[in-house]
Amino acid sequence: MKLLLVVLSVLVLSLAQTQTGTTTADIVFKNGNVYTANDRSPKAQAIAIKSDRIVYVGSNTGVQKFVGTNTRVVDLNGKTVMPGFTDAHQHLSGVGFREMTLNLEGTTSLEDLLAKVKTRVDQARPGEWVTGRGWIETHWSPPVFPTRWDLDKVSPNNPIILGRADGHGAVANSAAFKLARIDKSTPNPFGGEVSKDKQSGEPNGMLLDAAQGLVRDLVPATTRADDERAVVLGVNRDVALGWTQVQDAGGSYDDIEIFKKLYASGEIKLRIYKAVYGPGESANRLLKEGPIIGDFQNRLTVRTIKVVSDGALGSRGAALLAPYSDAPDTAGFLRVKTEELRPMLAEALRKGIQVETHAIGDKANRYIIDEYEMALNAVPRAQRKVAKPRWRVEHAQIVNPADIPRFAKLGVIPSMQPSHAIGDLFFAPSRLGLNRLKGAYAWESFIKSGVVVPGGTDAPVERGEPMIEFYAAVARKDQKGFSTKGWHPEEAVTREQALKMFTVWPAYAAFEEKLRGTIETGKLADLTILSADIMTVPELEILKTHCVMTVINGEIVFEGQ
Numbered sequence: 001m002k003l004l005l006v007v008l009s010v011l012v013l014s015l016a017q018t019q020t021g022t023t024t025a026d027i028v029f030k031n032g033n034v035y036t037a038n039d040r041s042p043k044a045q046a047i048a049i050k051s052d053r054i055v056y057v058g059s060n061t062g063v064q065k066f067v068g069t070n071t072r073v074v075d076l077n078g079k080t081v082m083p084g085f086t087d088a089h090q091h092l093s094g095v096g097f098r099e100m101t102l103n104l105e106g107t108t109s110l111e112d113l114l115a116k117v118k119t120r121v122d123q124a125r126p127g128e129w130v131t132g133r134g135w136i137e138t139h140w141s142p143p144v145f146p147t148r149w150d151l152d153k154v155s156p157n158n159p160i161i162l163g164r165a166d167g168h169g170a171v172a173n174s175a176a177f178k179l180a181r182i183d184k185s186t187p188n189p190f191g192g193e194v195s196k197d198k199q200s201g202e203p204n205g206m207l208l209d210a211a212q213g214l215v216r217d218l219v220p221a222t223t224r225a226d227d228e229r230a231v232v233l234g235v236n237r238d239v240a241l242g243w244t245q246v247q248d249a250g251g252s253y254d255d256i257e258i259f260k261k262l263y264a265s266g267e268i269k270l271r272i273y274k275a276v277y278g279p280g281e282s283a284n285r286l287l288k289e290g291p292i293i294g295d296f297q298n299r300l301t302v303r304t305i306k307v308v309s310d311g312a313l314g315s316r317g318a319a320l321l322a323p324y325s326d327a328p329d330t331a332g333f334l335r336v337k338t339e340e341l342r343p344m345l346a347e348a349l350r351k352g353i354q355v356e357t358h359a360i361g362d363k364a365n366r367y368i369i370d371e372y373e374m375a376l377n378a379v380p381r382a383q384r385k386v387a388k389p390r391w392r393v394e395h396a397q398i399v400n401p402a403d404i405p406r407f408a409k410l411g412v413i414p415s416m417q418p419s420h421a422i423g424d425l426f427f428a429p430s431r432l433g434l435n436r437l438k439g440a441y442a443w444e445s446f447i448k449s450g451v452v453v454p455g456g457t458d459a460p461v462e463r464g465e466p467m468i469e470f471y472a473a474v475a476r477k478d479q480k481g482f483s484t485k486g487w488h489p490e491e492a493v494t495r496e497q498a499l500k501m502f503t504v505w506p507a508y509a510a511f512e513e514k515l516r517g518t519i520e521t522g523k524l525a526d527l528t529i530l531s532a533d534i535m536t537v538p539e540l541e542i543l544k545t546h547c548v549m550t551v552i553n554g555e556i557v558f559e560g561q
């Protein structure tokens with residue numbers, strides 16, 4: 001009886017639509033296994049799109065009236081359709097440069113690293129810089145950082161600098177150190193550390209956080225053409241993986257100029273929600289000129305300042321409330337100057353600018369929540385351009401359980417990257433000790449506390465693939481299905497929650513939940529179509545699933561097998 005009523009009301013609804021006049025769609029998708037991420041009507045079979053908007057979501061029969069002579073009808077044969085995926089935290093040009101320079105992702109050992117470097121050095125001109133990124137030693141045996149003496153074996157003359165995957169550390173060789181005049185007496189710069197050999201006191205080649213600048217500043221700058229190419233390569237990779245928007249976590253107005261040029265020429269179609277770094281020049285310009293919202297057919301928005309408050313856990317640069325369990329002489333360090341941050345936060349509230357802050361350690365998280373709270377108290381609603389500013393904490397990785405409810409209370413959004421919990425699985429327990437793992441990567445605790453948790457990849461820190469992130473969020477195990485003692489399996493999320501983490505929650509975190517993030521009539525037509533149903537397949541099968549089609553603004557921008 002109930003079912004009959006539902007069927008009847010659906011019939012009445014569709015009749016009403018016909019009577020009000022039906023538009024002819026540009027594209028119709030039918031025979032789909034559609035997940036809408038809309039709680040009121042979570043499943044559908046068919047979608048009709050006119051121009052950049054969804055005009056119908058419903059059944060195969062219902063969609064029929066939108067089919068005209070010029071409508072492209074795509075039979076999905078049961079394939080799974082999701083609202084267009086959003087990566088809530090990516091470094092877009094970093095992803096492109098990872099493709100362009102020595103890509104050290106997946107390096108299995110020190111020997112493997114040296115072999116890859118040697119191949120590149122052999123092709124380099126005398127004295128030419130060799131740069132690369134993506135190594136991570138945590139899976140090596142032993143899991144220790146490479147040294148400059150290791151690199152000297154394969155490159156005695158060419159200067160080298162190779163970034164650790166997390167971007168918060170790099171190893172350089174002696175030729176690079178000589179050019180940078182780094183020796184025993186070089187002091188640590190603010191917010192960074194020149195690592196020294198415990199016995200000899202000689203710098204060992206590792207540069208942490210801000211100390212990387214001592215060498216990086218000497219590497220010849222990339223050309224504008226390189227920068228453009230990196231963006232195009234990054235975008236191409238992203239849309240092929242099914243991303244329809246990336247929220248680009250930091251950069252400058254130079255990046256924005258490049259995006260504008262590439263949008264104008266039609267070379268890129270991906271939506272970009274861009275943040276610029278602050279405090280400093282770029283942030284000041286954003287505060288002065290005001291935001292860019294929805295340029296290039298809702299593709300480009302710039303309304304956010306990115307602050308970096310500490311380093312990363314792997315390189316022990318994350319700022320902790322108590323010392324590292326495996327290095328009692330350090331508790332990491334904060335990287336932001338309060339006297340610069342405070343006036344910027346107040347100004348951002350007055351000007352309606354969003355702020356997002358990188359915070360990994362529990363000290364950094366408490367610090368930034370304190371600072372956000374102070375700013376919100378100092379600038380009351382009446383003086384704010386945007387009453388609810390939706391400020392974000394990027395990573396919110398290790399949070400003292402007492403601080404978790406403060407996010408919901410202040411309306412602050414924790415923007416988190418599930419793959420960090422599988423990447424860090426092998427070293428976080430020793431860095432933090434079992435006690436502090438409560439409140440680490442605490443997705444479910446955050447959701448239960450009443451906030452949304454937009455999901456991201458942090459690529460090129462991590463691989464940047466939606467299926468790895470979705471799997472990590474629901475399995476909370478590494479890619480072979482392993483977990484470790486004290487890893488809090490209860491912090492894994494449901495598949496319905498994971499879907500929201502990569503669709504409607506990032507849309508909310510970008511003030512776009514009325515525009516996109518679900519498959520609903522009237523919303524922008526962004527779809528990610530997958531080879532398998534990741535809402536029902538066994539966990540490990542999620543990793544074998546791939547994107548077969550990406551639709552942005554009603555346009556098919558990627559089509560695969």
Ligand SMILES: [Zn+2]
Pocket residue numbers: 089090091249458461
């Ligand atoms: Zn990042």
